[in-house]
Amino acid sequence: MRRGHIILIFLLGELMSMTWAAVRVDARIRAAETMSMRRSQTEQLRKRDKTPLSRSQLFKLTPGESLEEDTEVDDALGGKVERLHETYKGFKVYDTVVTVRKSKNGELTGDATGHFYQNIDEDVPNTEAKLSPNQALQIALKVENDDEENIGSVKTDKFIYVDKKDGNKAKLVYQLSYLIDGFKRPFYIIDANKGKVIQHWSGFNTYPCCERKYTAIGGNEKIGxxxxxxxxxxxxxTIVNGTCYLENEYVRVVDMENTRHNNITETASFLCDEGYGDEVNGAYSPATDAFFYGTVVGKMFEEWFGGTALKEKIILRVHFSEYMENAFWNGVNCTFGDGGSDLYPLTSLDVVGHEIGHGITEQSSNLAYYDEHGGVNEAFSDIMGEAAERYLLESDFLTGGSIMKNSSYLREFETPENDGVSISKVSDMNDSIPVHFSSGVYRRVWYVLVKQEGMPIREAATVFLHANKMYWHSTASFHDCACGLLMAALDLGYSTLPFNVAFSDVGIDHCEVESHILGLNKNRTVSDITVTESVNPVFKFTTPEWADTLIVDATGTYPTWISVFIGGWEASNDACGEEKGEVIAEGIDTVYVPNAEDKQFYMKFSRHGSDMSNTTLIGFNAVDITAGYTCQQNFSEFNWWYLRDCGLKLPDY
Structure with a gap:
C-alpha cells in the first residue's frame, strides 16, 4: 500500500485510458491531491463510453470508499461546483475535501481538485472500536483534569484519521469535544482501539427601515x-400585544442574566414602550445591540450572498456571567460578556459578525483552531465583522474599536504587528504564535485586497465565503487557503490579480491554478454565463497547429466585451505568475484572431471596454459563448487529424 500525490489527467492523444501519475511519498496510503483533467479529453471519454462520467471512473475508489456530497452551488460559468467528502464504510475520513465541476445538467466535467485516500481497508479492515465513546471521553477528561459533572455539550464522532506522525497510517478514531461554558471547549482526536491521544486543541473561538413601534436605545459611552x-x-x-421579543427570521437573543446556566433558553423580551432596561458597564442595552447587529449579519447574508449565515437561526446569548471580558462561539450559539475594566460589553457589530463567522467556518471548512489554519479561522471571522460593518455603514479595518476602553482597538488590518504581537508575514510564523495573532497574515491580505487594490468588500467577502465552503479544509495552510481563494475567484468570475498582489505582500508562495480555468471545446456553445460589471469570467481554448483564425462569439441580453489573452489571463505589469498575459484582440460580441495556430488562448467576458462608452452597462447579462477556428488551406494532405477536424475528405485505405 502506498500514499502519493495523484494528478488526474488525460494526456493528449491518449483517448482510450485514464493515466495516473503518482509521486511516491512512503509505503502507506495513497492520496489524490490537486487533481485536474483536460475537459476536451474528458468529453472524448464520454463519447467512447456513451455514459456520463461517474465518480468511480474519475477517482478510482477502492473497496469501502465513497465520496459524498456536502454542498453544491452555481458558478458564473454556466455550471455547478460541488464539494465532496470521503467516507469509508459509512464513516467520514478526516480532512478530506474534493471539489468538482459539473455541467448545468449535473454531469461531472472531469475538473477536480482536493485530496482523498485510497486503500484504507489495508489499515482498517473493520470499523468496530475497542473503546466506547465514554471511555474516550474519560481519557480526555483525565488529560484536561476536568470533572465530568462540570461539563456539557459533549460531542463524539467516530471517523477515519490518517496519522502523518505514524507513517500515514489510517486509524479508527473518536473526535470529541465538550464545553465548560465560558471557560473552555477542548477538542481531542483519540485512537478508538488503543486509546492514544493523537491530536488535541482548544476550540474556544473567542473575540473577538421600519415603522417604529417601540422605545429602544443602544451603544455605549465611547460611541454614544x-x-x-x-x-x-x-x-x-416580533411584537405581540405590546411586548417586543428580540427574535425575527434571522436571529434570537437570550438574556443569561449574568449566570452561566445553560437551562436559560427563552427569548429576551421587553415592554415595547419602556425599552429593555439592561444598562451595564457603560453600555445602554447590550441585548438590543446584539439583536440589531445579529439581524444586520442575517440580512447581509440574505442580500449579499443569497443564503443564511448558519444552518439554524442565529442564537446570541448576552449578559453571560459577571463582567466577563470575552465573547465566544461554542458550537451552538454566540455568547457575549458584559466586559470589565478594559472592555465595554462585547455586543459591537464587528464582534457579533466575528462570532457568527466562527459558526460559518465550523459548518463549512471546519478549519482547526491551531497553527496556520487556526490563524485563517480567526482572520475569516474578523473579515466577516468588517463585511458586516460595510453592509451597514463603513468598515473601519479594526476589530473591537468601539468596545475598547483603554486603547483604540483589539486588532487591526493595515499593520497587524502594531499591537506588538500579531504578524503580517508568513516568514514570521511559528508554532508558538496564538491564532489571534497569526491571523494578522490574512488580515493584511484583506487590507491589501480591498483597501489598496480596490476590490469591493462585498465581492471580496463573497470569494472568501465560497472558498471557506468549497475549497478550504481542516488543516489547510496559509498557502492552501490562498489557492482555494484563487479557485473561488475563478468560479465566481472575479479577477485573480488583486488576490495575488495581496498574497505576494505577505509572502505566500504563488499558486498554480491555470488547470482550474474551464476549457472550451471547438464550436460547442456554453450557455448562461454570468457577466456583469464586476463578474468577468475567464475560459481557455487550445488550437491545433492547423488552425488559421480563432473566432470567439458571445450572445447575450446586452453587448458583451471580449478580451483575448495569450500567455495568461490577467493584464498586469507584474512579471510573476502564469496569470500575467497580453491582450492580443478585443471587441464586442465577436472577435477574430489571425495566426491562431498551436496556441493556448484565454478569453475574458465583461461589460466594459473602449468601444462600449455608449452602451448601457446596468443589469445582469446571461451570455452564451462559443469558440472555434478556421483551418489553414492545404495544411497537409497526409494529416488524418487535420482532414477530419476540418471536414475534408479522408483518404481511402
Missing part, C-alpha cells in the same frame, strides 16, 4: 447612544 428606529438603525423585533 444609538436610538433604534431611525435609519439605518431599524430594529425588527
Amino acid at each position: 447612544k444609538i436610538t433604534y428606529g431611525n435609519m439605518p438603525y431599524c430594529l425588527a423585533p
Whole structure:
C-alpha cells in the first residue's frame, strides 16, 4: 500500500485510458491531491463510453470508499461546483475535501481538485472500536483534569484519521469535544482501539427601515447612544400585544442574566414602550445591540450572498456571567460578556459578525483552531465583522474599536504587528504564535485586497465565503487557503490579480491554478454565463497547429466585451505568475484572431471596454459563448487529424 500525490489527467492523444501519475511519498496510503483533467479529453471519454462520467471512473475508489456530497452551488460559468467528502464504510475520513465541476445538467466535467485516500481497508479492515465513546471521553477528561459533572455539550464522532506522525497510517478514531461554558471547549482526536491521544486543541473561538413601534436605545459611552428606529438603525423585533421579543427570521437573543446556566433558553423580551432596561458597564442595552447587529449579519447574508449565515437561526446569548471580558462561539450559539475594566460589553457589530463567522467556518471548512489554519479561522471571522460593518455603514479595518476602553482597538488590518504581537508575514510564523495573532497574515491580505487594490468588500467577502465552503479544509495552510481563494475567484468570475498582489505582500508562495480555468471545446456553445460589471469570467481554448483564425462569439441580453489573452489571463505589469498575459484582440460580441495556430488562448467576458462608452452597462447579462477556428488551406494532405477536424475528405485505405 502506498500514499502519493495523484494528478488526474488525460494526456493528449491518449483517448482510450485514464493515466495516473503518482509521486511516491512512503509505503502507506495513497492520496489524490490537486487533481485536474483536460475537459476536451474528458468529453472524448464520454463519447467512447456513451455514459456520463461517474465518480468511480474519475477517482478510482477502492473497496469501502465513497465520496459524498456536502454542498453544491452555481458558478458564473454556466455550471455547478460541488464539494465532496470521503467516507469509508459509512464513516467520514478526516480532512478530506474534493471539489468538482459539473455541467448545468449535473454531469461531472472531469475538473477536480482536493485530496482523498485510497486503500484504507489495508489499515482498517473493520470499523468496530475497542473503546466506547465514554471511555474516550474519560481519557480526555483525565488529560484536561476536568470533572465530568462540570461539563456539557459533549460531542463524539467516530471517523477515519490518517496519522502523518505514524507513517500515514489510517486509524479508527473518536473526535470529541465538550464545553465548560465560558471557560473552555477542548477538542481531542483519540485512537478508538488503543486509546492514544493523537491530536488535541482548544476550540474556544473567542473575540473577538421600519415603522417604529417601540422605545429602544443602544451603544455605549465611547460611541454614544444609538436610538433604534431611525435609519439605518431599524430594529425588527416580533411584537405581540405590546411586548417586543428580540427574535425575527434571522436571529434570537437570550438574556443569561449574568449566570452561566445553560437551562436559560427563552427569548429576551421587553415592554415595547419602556425599552429593555439592561444598562451595564457603560453600555445602554447590550441585548438590543446584539439583536440589531445579529439581524444586520442575517440580512447581509440574505442580500449579499443569497443564503443564511448558519444552518439554524442565529442564537446570541448576552449578559453571560459577571463582567466577563470575552465573547465566544461554542458550537451552538454566540455568547457575549458584559466586559470589565478594559472592555465595554462585547455586543459591537464587528464582534457579533466575528462570532457568527466562527459558526460559518465550523459548518463549512471546519478549519482547526491551531497553527496556520487556526490563524485563517480567526482572520475569516474578523473579515466577516468588517463585511458586516460595510453592509451597514463603513468598515473601519479594526476589530473591537468601539468596545475598547483603554486603547483604540483589539486588532487591526493595515499593520497587524502594531499591537506588538500579531504578524503580517508568513516568514514570521511559528508554532508558538496564538491564532489571534497569526491571523494578522490574512488580515493584511484583506487590507491589501480591498483597501489598496480596490476590490469591493462585498465581492471580496463573497470569494472568501465560497472558498471557506468549497475549497478550504481542516488543516489547510496559509498557502492552501490562498489557492482555494484563487479557485473561488475563478468560479465566481472575479479577477485573480488583486488576490495575488495581496498574497505576494505577505509572502505566500504563488499558486498554480491555470488547470482550474474551464476549457472550451471547438464550436460547442456554453450557455448562461454570468457577466456583469464586476463578474468577468475567464475560459481557455487550445488550437491545433492547423488552425488559421480563432473566432470567439458571445450572445447575450446586452453587448458583451471580449478580451483575448495569450500567455495568461490577467493584464498586469507584474512579471510573476502564469496569470500575467497580453491582450492580443478585443471587441464586442465577436472577435477574430489571425495566426491562431498551436496556441493556448484565454478569453475574458465583461461589460466594459473602449468601444462600449455608449452602451448601457446596468443589469445582469446571461451570455452564451462559443469558440472555434478556421483551418489553414492545404495544411497537409497526409494529416488524418487535420482532414477530419476540418471536414475534408479522408483518404481511402
